[in-house]
Amino acid sequence: MCGIIGILGSAPAAPRLVQALKRLEYRGYDSAGVATLEGGRIERRRAPGKLANLELELAGAPLSGVSGIGHTRWATHGAPTTANAHPHATDKVAIVHNGIIENFRSLREGLAKAGHEFASETDSEVIAHLITDGLDNGLTPEQAAIAAVRRLEGAFGIACLFAGEEDVLIGARKGSPLAVGIGDGEMFLGSDAIAVSPFTTRVMFLEEGDIAILSRARAKILDANGQVVTRQIHVFSGAAAAVEKGNHRHFMQKEIYEQPETSGRTITRYVNAFDERVEMPDLDGVDLAADNAIVIGCGTAHYAGRVAEYWLEQVAGIAVETDIASEFRYRKPAFGRKSFAVFVSQSGETADTLAALRYCKDQGVKTLAVVNVPESTIWREADARLPTLAGPEIGVASTKAFTAQLSALAALAIATGRARGAISSQEEGRLVRALMETPRMIAQALDSEPKIEAIAHELSQARDVLYLGRGVHYPLALEGALKLKEISYIHAEGYAAGELKHGPIALIDEGTPVVVLAPHDSLFEKTLSNMQEVAARGAKLILITDSAGAAAASDIAKHLILAPACDPFIAPLVYSVPIQLLAYLTAVHKGTDVDQPRNLAKSVTVE
Numbered sequence: 336m337c338g339i340i341g342i343l344g345s346a347p348a349a350p351r352l353v354q355a356l357k358r359l360e361y362r363g364y365d366s367a368g369v370a371t372l373e374g375g376r377i378e379r380r381r382a383p384g385k386l387a388n389l390e391l392e393l394a395g396a397p398l399s400g401v402s403g404i405g406h407t408r409w410a411t412h413g414a415p416t417t418a419n420a421h422p423h424a425t426d427k428v429a430i431v432h433n434g435i436i437e438n439f440r441s442l443r444e445g446l447a448k449a450g451h452e453f454a455s456e457t458d459s460e461v462i463a464h465l466i467t468d469g470l471d472n473g474l475t476p477e478q479a480a481i482a483a484v485r486r487l488e489g490a491f492g493i494a495c496l497f498a499g500e501e502d503v504l505i506g507a508r509k510g511s512p513l514a515v516g517i518g519d520g521e522m523f524l525g526s527d528a529i530a531v532s533p534f535t536t537r538v539m540f541l542e543e544g545d546i547a548i549l550s551r552a553r554a555k556i557l558d559a560n561g562q563v564v565t566r567q568i569h570v571f572s573g574a575a576a577a578v579e580k581g582n583h584r585h586f587m588q589k590e591i592y593e594q595p596e597t598s599g600r601t602i603t604r605y606v607n608a609f610d611e612r613v614e615m616p617d618l619d620g621v622d623l624a625a626d627n628a629i630v631i632g633c634g635t636a637h638y639a640g641r642v643a644e645y646w647l648e649q650v651a652g653i654a655v656e657t658d659i660a661s662e663f664r665y666r667k668p669a670f671g672r673k674s675f676a677v678f679v680s681q682s683g684e685t686a687d688t689l690a691a692l693r694y695c696k697d698q699g700v701k702t703l704a705v706v707n708v709p710e711s712t713i714w715r716e717a718d719a720r721l722p723t724l725a726g727p728e729i730g731v732a733s734t735k736a737f738t739a740q741l742s743a744l745a746a747l748a749i750a751t752g753r754a755r756g757a758i759s760s761q762e763e764g765r766l767v768r769a770l771m772e773t774p775r776m777i778a779q780a781l782d783s784e785p786k787i788e789a790i791a792h793e794l795s796q797a798r799d800v801l802y803l804g805r806g807v808h809y810p811l812a813l814e815g816a817l818k819l820k821e822i823s824y825i826h827a828e829g830y831a832a833g834e835l836k837h838g839p840i841a842l843i844d845e846g847t848p849v850v851v852l853a854p855h856d857s858l859f860e861k862t863l864s865n866m867q868e869v870a871a872r873g874a875k876l877i878l879i880t881d882s883a884g885a886a887a888a889s890d891i892a893k894h895l896i897l898a899p900a901c902d903p904f905i906a907p908l909v910y911s912v913p914i915q916l917l918a919y920l921t922a923v924h925k926g927t928d929v930d931q932p933r934n935l936a937k938s939v940t941v942e
């Protein structure tokens with residue numbers, strides 16, 4: 336989304352801020368800016384476009400202060416102009432922000448009524464004004480920052496610099512990563528360890544809900560409950576920082592926890608939050624107003640495509656066919672006259688997916704790649720592309736790439752609905768608003784880890800596990816079973832909940848674990864009947880649902896995993912989290928090689 340950096344240093348901050356921002360440009364380069372304290376006063380330099388423009392700005396009007404913050408922007412709310420570039424500031428505080436403040440409209444209205452004047456169209460600027468409000472009411476910088484953060488809804492990483500406070504820098508993390516770099520008599524904040532690696536090798540990673548109050552001598556960390564906590568200090572070389580696990584035991588765990596950030600980054604790439612519209616890049620001849628769509632991928636990427644099948648049909652009313660890439664071309668599929676084909680791939684190098692893409696191109700069908708690795712073969716060969724912005728995925732089992740694929744495909748479904756005249760602008764606005772809630776909902780779903788941990792301990796003893804889902808949760812059941820088998824080596828199968836009685840129910844035995852994905856939506860009652868069928872035959876039900884679903888099924892479920900109540904449209908994104916955590920924690924209990932499970936490879940370049 337965006338990159339942030341903060342410095343309490345002993346040398347001029349501006350050149351160091353720019354140096355760090357160069358390492359963060361991969362997170363966005365729509366605009367860049369820095370703010371430093373010059374004799375206690377906040378001074379800013381900002382420029383649209385790449386960092387080189389900011390460097391020119393600084394060359395013309397240098398800054399010499401030793402305390403400062405910087406930002407490189409991936410535009411979400413508001414065009415990439417100088418006015419919308421961070422840092423946003425009042426005469427008392429300057430802030431940089433990465434993420435989305437969901438309740439910015441209501442906060443902004445309230446602040447405007449109280450006399451605050453806004454200079455940008457961003458969601459971020461409310462943070463500066465909220466903090467200023469606290470300072471105006473006599474709070475200290477620490478108190479004002481804490482009070483402001485408590486009022487923010489959404490996902491964010493923030494750094495704040497205060498006028499007249501040469502030795503205070505405050506950072507906060509909720510859903511977007513933030514690291515504290517500890518130097519010799521200096522202190523740093525950065526979106527990742529790479530940002531601060533030119534200045535120090537000692538780094539602490541903030542946890543969800545943490546607020547860091549930094550001075551040059553001390554880093555005080557408050558957790559989500561306001562308690563002072565310590566966070567482990569990691570020491571690495573600059574090179575190691577590029578691919579580090581942070582506080583996490585495995586890359587897979589880290590990548591699961593990155594999902595508020597990676598889904599948000601992907602969604603905001605395709606969504607104009609101000610106009611509540613989806614904005615697609617130039618699709619180079621791919622006409623979304625088609626009669627048919629074909630969605631192809633392998634493994635997890637295929638399951639993302641299967642979720643998209645429901646979305647495209649329900650939202651856009653388009654006829655959709657999905658298939659696994661390794662079989663698709665052997666069918667010699669026929670195409671309607673107005674079709675487009677979507678190829679979903681993390682690596683962009685999967686041989687079967689590439690072969691299917693080439694088949695479609697040979698048949699004259701326009702191709703669209705939903706790919707994570709830029710410039711990969713599928714990326715290059717497709718007619719058009721919708722990048723997923725998950726960043727490098729190191730764990731072999733795909734997690735954040737899956738939810739990033741879902742994020743891009745959800746936006747594609749809305750865009751197709753509009754192109755085909757299937758949805759009104761009001762309905763588009765409603766879907767966009769729901770989509771924008773995804774990072775926060777995913778962050779809430781991550782809170783279920785302690786509960787899942789206890790269940791995973793029991794599940795690690797199982798020989799076979801069934802996963803059930805209905806509607807859009809059926810492909811998610813398939814994905815849940817795939818995650819479990821590939822990293823824990825426990826046999827698992829996903830079924831459509833209504834299909835079980837046509838055969839697989841014979842597998843149910845006393846104590847067979849059955850994981851059911853069932854939010855309390857329009858299909859819940861039917862799935863409840865299927866749960867009763869398996870419970871009556873001795874199955875041990877692990878139900879993943881929301882609070883309404885839990886109330887309705889608590890008597891038959893042995894275990895309940897609570898997911899936040901959310902709009903049904905984004906439920907597949909939110910329910911991805913518990914199935915990933917369940918597989919991950921079960922594998923940890925079994926002691927398998929989670930990040931590099933046996934027999935697998937991250938990029939499958941053979942057919």
Ligand code: F6R
Nearest residue numbers: 634635636680681682685732733
């Ligand atoms: C499972 C997994 C695989 C991949 C599949 C396709 O966790 O990662 O099933 O989804 O091999 O790979 P990509 O997406 O690179 O085409």
